[in-house]
Amino acid sequence: MPNYRELLQQVKSEIDEVDVTQARGLLDAPGRPLVVDVRELDEWTEGRIPGAIHIPRGNLESRIEQAAPDRAQSIFLYCAAGNRSAFAAKSLEELGYENVVSLAGGYTDWKRSGLPTELPRTLDGEKRQRYSRHVLIPEVGEEGQLKLLDSRVLLLGAGGLGSPSALYLAAAGVGRLGIVDDDKVDASNLQRQVLHSTSRLGEWKAESAKRTLEELNPDVEVVPYIERLTSENVERILADGWDVIIDGADNFPTRYLINDAAVWHDIPLVHGSIYRFEGQATVFKPGDGPCYRCLFPQPPPPELAPSCAEGGVLGVLPGIVGSLQASEALKLCLGIGEPLVGRLLLFDALATEFSEVNLRRDPNCPVCGDSPTITEYVDYVEFCSGRPAHA
Amino acid sequence: MSRIRIPPMLRGDVGGAREVPAEGDTVRELLFDLMGRFPSLRPQLVEDDEIAPFVNVYLEGEDVRTLEGLETSVDDGSTVILLPAMAGGF
Numbered sequence: 001m002p003n004y005r006e007l008l009q010q011v012k013s014e015i016d017e018v019d020v021t022q023a024r025g026l027l028d029a030p031g032r033p034l035v036v037d038v039r040e041l042d043e044w045t046e047g048r049i050p051g052a053i054h055i056p057r058g059n060l061e062s063r064i065e066q067a068a069p070d071r072a073q074s075i076f077l078y079c080a081a082g083n084r085s086a087f088a089a090k091s092l093e094e095l096g097y098e099n100v101v102s103l104a105g106g107y108t109d110w111k112r113s114g115l116p117t118e119l120p121r122t123l124d125g126e127k128r129q130r131y132s133r134h135v136l137i138p139e140v141g142e143e144g145q146l147k148l149l150d151s152r153v154l155l156l157g158a159g160g161l162g163s164p165s166a167l168y169l170a171a172a173g174v175g176r177l178g179i180v181d182d183d184k185v186d187a188s189n190l191q192r193q194v195l196h197s198t199s200r201l202g203e204w205k206a207e208s209a210k211r212t213l214e215e216l217n218p219d220v221e222v223v224p225y226i227e228r229l230t231s232e233n234v235e236r237i238l239a240d241g242w243d244v245i246i247d248g249a250d251n252f253p254t255r256y257l258i259n260d261a262a263v264w265h266d267i268p269l270v271h272g273s274i275y276r277f278e279g280q281a282t283v284f285k286p287g288d289g290p291c292y293r294c295l296f297p298q299p300p301p302p303e304l305a306p307s308c309a310e311g312g313v314l315g316v317l318p319g320i321v322g323s324l325q326a327s328e329a330l331k332l333c334l335g336i337g338e339p340l341v342g343r344l345l346l347f348d349a350l351a352t353e354f355s356e357v358n359l360r361r362d363p364n365c366p367v368c369g370d371s372p373t374i375t376e377y378v379d380y381v382e383f384c385s386g387r388p389a390h391a
Numbered sequence: 392m393s394r395i396r397i398p399p400m401l402r403g404d405v406g407g408a409r410e411v412p413a414e415g416d417t418v419r420e421l422l423f424d425l426m427g428r429f430p431s432l433r434p435q436l437v438e439d440d441e442i443a444p445f446v447n448v449y450l451e452g453e454d455v456r457t458l459e460g461l462e463t464s465v466d467d468g469s470t471v472i473l474l475p476a477m478a479g480g481f
Contacts, residue, residue: 160479252478273477276399280477296476300445304400304435304475311400313479346472351409357449357472360457 008083015089017082017104020113026076026101027051033074033099034067036060038088039107043080049110050118054142057084061091066138071096078103078110121146127219131173139336145173149219151333152176154242156229156258158209159183160318161248161272161325163195168326170213170220174333177213177220178242181205182228192315229254231377234261244329246270248322252299253380259284259292260377263368268332268339272325277314277349279321282340282359283328286368289341294362294369299384317349393469395425400475404431413471418448419461421471436473447474 002010018026026033027049035052037044044054055063057079068075075097077085085102092100103110111117123131123142127149134140134148151174155162158181169177183205185196193205200208206224213222225237229249238261245267249255255271262269262284269284271292284291324345331337346355366374395411405411411429415421422442426433435446441461442448448455449472455463465471 250479252476255478273479275477275479278399280474295447296445298444299478300435300443300476304445311479344474346474348409355452355472357447357452357474358454360454 008086011090012086015086015093016101017086018076018101019104020109020115023076023078023103023110024115031074033076033101035076035078036064036067036088037079037107038077038085039079043107045120045122047107047111047117047119049078049107050116052078054120057088060088061095063138064092064095064097068097072098074099074101076101076103078106080106080108082106082109127173130217130219134172140334144334144336147335148173148330148333149175151244152178152240152242153244153246153329153333154178154180154237155246155248156180156254157248157250158193158195158205159189159248159250160192160274160313161322162209162246163193164319164322165246165248165272165326165329166195166209166213167216168323169329170217170222172326172330173217173219174330175220176223178223178225178237178240179206179209180225180227180229180237181209182226192313192318194319229257231257231380234258234377238265238267242267244268244270244332246272246325246329248272248318248325252384255292256299256383257377257380260367260374262286263291270325270328270332272318272321274313274317274321275311277317279317279347279349280344281321281324281328281347282344283332285332285339285341290359290361291365291368293367294365295344295359297362297366302385314349317347320347320349392467393421393465393471395421396470396472398473398475398477400477401432401435401473404435405429416464417461418450418455418463418465418471421465422448422461435475445476448472449474 035049037048037052037054038057038060040056053067077088079085082104089100089102131145134145135142153169153174155166158179166177185200185203185205185208195209195212204226206226210222210224213220227233245262247258247269263286266286272281328339331339342359344357344359363370366372392412395413397405397411413421413424415424437443451469
C-alpha cells in the first residue's frame with residue numbers, strides 16, 4: 001500500500017500540471033478555461049484567483065457536472081499548494097473530463113508571484129444561515145443570493161397578487177422592494193391579501209406591507225409609494241431604479257401605463273391577472289418578446305370588463321398567480337431558467353389545469369413595434385374609456 | 392366538431408359552460424356558429440367583422456391573428472381558446 005506521499009507522487013505523474021507562469025498564459029489567452037477553486041470555504045473567503053468558481057474538493061464530483069456539463073470543457077483547478085487540486089484533477093479525469101490541469105504550487109505560489117487576486121463577496125454567518133436553502137441550490141448558490149440582495153423589484157399593488165409576490169420576494173432576500181398602492185386595508189381585502197391583517201384595517205396598504213415585509217426579513221428595504229401610478233409620477237418612481245416590475249394592478253389604465261414605461265425603460269414586466277377561479281401570467285421582456293399592447297392592442301369597453309370587485313375571486317387564486325410572478329421575478333433577477341417570455345400561462349383552479357398559449361411580438365405594435373407611434377405617455381384613463389386616445 | 396373554451400367573464404352568456412362545442416371549417420365559421428347560438432357574445436368577440444382588438448383567439452395555442460385570422464382553417468377536434476383582457480389583480 002502506498003503512503004500519502006507516494007500516492008501524491010503517483011497521482012501527479014498521471015495528471016497535467018502547470019506552474020504559475022504557464023497558468024497566467026492559460027488564463028489570459030482566449031478560450032479561458034473554467035477556473036475552479038477546490039479549497040475550503042474559509043480559504044476561499046480570504047481571496048481567490050479572479051473569475052474562479054468555488055467547489056470544495058469534497059463536493060467536486062457531485063457539482064462539477066452542473067458547472068461544466070461538457071466533458072471537453074477545459075478546466076483549471078487550484079487549491080492552496082497544488083496537492084488537493086492534483087487529486088481533484090485525477091477525479092475529474094476519471095469522470096471523463098479530457099482537458100484538466102492542476103496549478104502546481106497552488107494559490108500560495110500564485111499570490112507570492114504577485115499575480116492578481118480578488119476578495120470574493122460573501123454572505124455573513126447570519127445571512128448564510130437565513131438563505132442556506134438558496135445557497136444549496138447550484139443555480140442560486142452564494143453568488144446568486146448576493147445578486148438577490150442587490151436586486152430591486154417594484155410591485156404595483158399590495159393587494160391580491162402583490163401580497164404573495166412581495167412576501168416571497170422579501171423572504172428570498174430581494175434587497176429592495178418598492179410598493180405602489182394608494183389604497184387602505186379594507187375588511188373585504190383580508191380574504192386574500194395576506195400581507196395585511198385585521199389589526200391593520202384602515203392603514204395604508206403600502207405601509208402595512210412595509211411593516212409585514214420588514215418583520216419577515218430585516219435585510220429588505222421596503223420603499224412605500226402611497227400614490228396611484230400615473231403619467232405624472234411614473235418617471236419619478238422609476239428613477240429610483242428597478243430591475244424588474246411586477247404588475248398586480250386592478251385596472252387597465254395602470255396596466256397600459258406601466259407597460260409603456262417598462263418598454264421605454266427596458267425593464268422586464270411580470271404580468272399577472274385573476275378573475276374568479278382563473279388567472280394568467282406572463283413576462284413582457286422588452287426586446288425579447290411581446291409587450292402588453294402586442295397582446296391586447298386595446299382594452300375592452302368598460303361594460304365588458306368586470307373587475308374582481310364586481311366579479312369576485314377565489315381567495316387562494318392570487319396566491320397561486322402572485323407566487324408564479326414572484327418565481328418569474330426571482331429567475332429574472334438571477335438570470336436563470338426559462339422565463340415566461342412569449343408564453344401566457346393560464347390557470348384554472350376549478351379544473352386544476354394549467355395551459356399555455358404562445359404570444360408574439362407585433363411588428364406593428366404602437367409602442368414596441370418597428371415604427372412606434374406612441375412615444376410618450378398618453379391619457380390612459382381616456383384611452384381605456386373607449387373614447388379615442390390622443391396618440 | 393371543435394371545442395371552444397369560454398373565459399370566465401363570458402360564461403354568463405353561454406349558460407355558465409366552461410367549454411362549448413362548435414361546428415365549422417374556419418375560425419370564422421366556428422365563432423359565427425357560437426355567436427348564432429349565443430347572440431350576446433357577438434359584441435364581446437367581434438368588431439367590424441373582425442376579431443375585436445381586446446380579445447385574442449387561440450387555435451391549438453397559436454394566436455389566429457398570426458395565422459390567417461378569421462379565415463384560418465380548423466381541423467375537426469381542435470381546441471379554440473377565447474381570451475379577453477382581464478384587469479383584475481386585487
